[in-house]
Amino acid sequence: MVGELEFEKPLIELRKKISELKEFTKTADVDLSAEIEKLEARLEKLENETYANLTPWDRVQIARHPNRPTTLDYIQRLFTNFLECHGDRLFGEDEAIVGGIAKYDGLPVTVIGHQRGKDTKENIRRNFGMPHPEGYRKALRLMKQAEKFGRPIICFIDTKGAYPGKAAEERGQSEAIARNLFEMAGLKVPIVCIVIGEGGSGGALALGVGNHIHMLENSTYSVISPEGAAAILWKDASLARRAAETMKITAPDLKALGVIDEIIPEVRGGAHRDVDEQAKAIDQVLKQSLKELLTLDGHALVEQRYEKFKQIGKFTFSRDYLGVK
Amino acid sequence: MLKELFTKKKKYASIPSEQMKQDVPEGIMTKCPKCKKIMYTKELVKNLRVCISCHYHHPMPSRERIASLLDEGSFREYDAEMISENPLQFPDYLEKLEADRRKSNLNEAVVTGEGTLNGYPLVIAVMDSAFRMGSMGSVVGEKITRAVEKAQELGVPFLIFTASGGARMQEGVLSLMQMAKTSAALKRFSEEGGLIISVMTHPTTGGVSASFASLGDYNFAEPGALIGFAGRRVIEQTVREELPEDFQTAEFLLKHGQLDAVIHRHELKETLTNVLDIHQARGDGGWWEN
Numbered sequence: 001m002v003g004e005l006e007f008e009k010p011l012i013e014l015r016k017k018i019s020e021l022k023e024f025t026k027t028a029d030v031d032l033s034a035e036i037e038k039l040e041a042r043l044e045k046l047e048n049e050t051y052a053n054l055t056p057w058d059r060v061q062i063a064r065h066p067n068r069p070t071t072l073d074y075i076q077r078l079f080t081n082f083l084e085c086h087g088d089r090l091f092g093e094d095e096a097i098v099g100g101i102a103k104y105d106g107l108p109v110t111v112i113g114h115q116r117g118k119d120t121k122e123n124i125r126r127n128f129g130m131p132h133p134e135g136y137r138k139a140l141r142l143m144k145q146a147e148k149f150g151r152p153i154i155c156f157i158d159t160k161g162a163y164p165g166k167a168a169e170e171r172g173q174s175e176a177i178a179r180n181l182f183e184m185a186g187l188k189v190p191i192v193c194i195v196i197g198e199g200g201s202g203g204a205l206a207l208g209v210g211n212h213i214h215m216l217e218n219s220t221y222s223v224i225s226p227e228g229a230a231a232i233l234w235k236d237a238s239l240a241r242r243a244a245e246t247m248k249i250t251a252p253d254l255k256a257l258g259v260i261d262e263i264i265p266e267v268r269g270g271a272h273r274d275v276d277e278q279a280k281a282i283d284q285v286l287k288q289s290l291k292e293l294l295t296l297d298g299h300a301l302v303e304q305r306y307e308k309f310k311q312i313g314k315f316t317f318s319r320d321y322l323g324v325k
Numbered sequence: 326m327l328k329e330l331f332t333k334k335k336k337y338a339s340i341p342s343e344q345m346k347q348d349v350p351e352g353i354m355t356k357c358p359k360c361k362k363i364m365y366t367k368e369l370v371k372n373l374r375v376c377i378s379c380h381y382h383h384p385m386p387s388r389e390r391i392a393s394l395l396d397e398g399s400f401r402e403y404d405a406e407m408i409s410e411n412p413l414q415f416p417d418y419l420e421k422l423e424a425d426r427r428k429s430n431l432n433e434a435v436v437t438g439e440g441t442l443n444g445y446p447l448v449i450a451v452m453d454s455a456f457r458m459g460s461m462g463s464v465v466g467e468k469i470t471r472a473v474e475k476a477q478e479l480g481v482p483f484l485i486f487t488a489s490g491g492a493r494m495q496e497g498v499l500s501l502m503q504m505a506k507t508s509a510a511l512k513r514f515s516e517e518g519g520l521i522i523s524v525m526t527h528p529t530t531g532g533v534s535a536s537f538a539s540l541g542d543y544n545f546a547e548p549g550a551l552i553g554f555a556g557r558r559v560i561e562q563t564v565r566e567e568l569p570e571d572f573q574t575a576e577f578l579l580k581h582g583q584l585d586a587v588i589h590r591h592e593l594k595e596t597l598t599n600v601l602d603i604h605q606a607r608g609d610g611g612w613w614e615n
Contacts, residue, residue: 162535164555165564169573170581173554174534178508182540185509186516201492201501202535202554209505223492223501223532232494247497248413257412259498306509310470312502313463314412318432 071113094135110146113156162203188298466503491531
């Protein structure tokens with residue numbers, strides 16, 4: 001089966017065996033129902049064990065699953081009246097980010113997200129969901145517009161990172177990201193951010209300065225990819241599995257570090273198994289978030305966002321300081 | 326005879342004796358990495374660490390930077406005792422911090438405080454690449470945020486010198502979030518009309534260039550400083566395109582409209598004074614007031 005993951009191999013083998021036995025009983029005149037039942041019970045148990053004990057690296061694999069639902073998959077299921085708006089009005093259109101206006105259960109909203117492709121052709125068009133500065137500037141344009149009309153903003157985060165390229169640097173990748181962080185901090189409308197896949201570094205954060213930040217159970221959010229971390233730390237990108245654990249990049253890790261608000265449970269085996277069900281789980285959390293935030297006025301929203309980020313970080317004080325004289 | 330002219334002379338490298346090594350204290354001479362000229366370190370420091378021969382700007386320690394700009398005795402440091410923890414339980418992180426503390430005489434990668442520059446009061450933050458390559462973890466983010474808040478409280482400009490390889494990996498996503506935290510503080514300060522001046526020095530990359538370094542009302546840089554989001558090697562590997570020689574230098578950024586000006590270190594104080602002067606609330610002419 002396409003898209004099965006490394007850690008799921010034992011499950012696949014067992015499933016195969018069961019279906020083989022079932023096939024066999026159809027043609028041969030032997031009753032194997034007891035055996036099949038036994039194996040099915042074992043499969044059930046194994047599935048429970050496997051999915052209840054996902055390692056960080058397993059989650060990285062799920063987050064990167066080629067069939068993992070994208071921003072547009074969720075937009076289609078969670079919103080009506082979606083009108084995609086293109087372009088940053090400065091340089092061009094970047095399809096690695098999609099955005100537009102829509103209704104969320106009747107409420108006018110602005111929705112923005114990183115957008116990966118579903119196949120190679122689309123991925124090339126969307127640059128594998130890795131934005132250039134114009135993508136971030138388009139996002140900011142739409143956010144400012146949302147503020148003008150008092151619409152809440154919903155951001156879906158799903159990128160390996162901002163694109164590392166010559167043109168991106170020439171057009172000010174750093175400035176574009178910095179500007180989004182700066183401006184998002186001051187927007188007087190509710191902002192809810194949901195990490196749905198990979199949250200890769202500054203390129204993810206540029207859509208991430210929200211009042212509430214939620215993560216799908218098997219998504220990741222990190223300062224650097226596990227491969228990048230391994231290359232820098234141990235000069236060996238193949239140690240990514242170890243880096244994934246060390247770097248604390250999973251939703252439970254981020255919850256423990258006080259960075260995110262809610263972990264949105266995933267369909268067993270990952271969101272790609274049932275997009276409709278997954279959208280429902282997101283819907284529940286999103287609705288709760290907006291209900292809460294819509295009671296706050298513009299000033300209170302900015303304050304809440306400021307305090308939220310202000311408390312992130314760990315430090316202490318020591319008197320052993322040598323001192324700048 | 327001609328042949329004799331071109332014979333290669335055997336070259337022997339002279340190995341200084343143990344005695345000689347002890348006679349010349351370490352660090353008395355400095356070699357310019359650009360023009361290879363060897364000069365007295367004292368001479369270099371006196372020249373604000375600008376190469377006397379090719380004007381290459383050597384990295385400047387934060388305390389020298391502060392001394393070179395602020396009025397004598399005016400500097401009061403903030404949060405000097407703030408130090409990092411090890412929130413991810415990252416292997417060897419605390420040991421590395423301790424080693425850098427000894428080596429650099431600094432507690433963290435940024436020094437913040439208040440003082441006056443040619444009489445103009447301001448809050449200043451100076452990053453120092455001698456500590457963990459100036460990388461930004463929780464302490465750097467918190468100190469800068471507090472310094473910005475202090476500038477807002479005092480109603481004075483905020484001046485920052487950046488020098489950083491980017492976010493500090495050992496603090497993972499907490500480092501990443503410092504980008505948002507510092508930017509949010511600047512936004513708040515800016516909304517109240519606060520003046521932000523950013524001077525990018527070598528190197529200013531990654532998460533630092535993609536947050537406060539780029540958020541000045543005026544973004545300046547020192548000549549030759551490396552400034553960019555993604556590393557040159559990463560770009561070369563991902564896109565396999567040839568990058569120009571001056572890629573991601575201050576001059577490259579200026580050419581592409583990303584900077585207000587590139588300023589020689591010897592002219593920096595004068596330029597900053599001018600900017601501070603122009604931002605005096607009512608100026609000093611008075612002719613428009615009848």
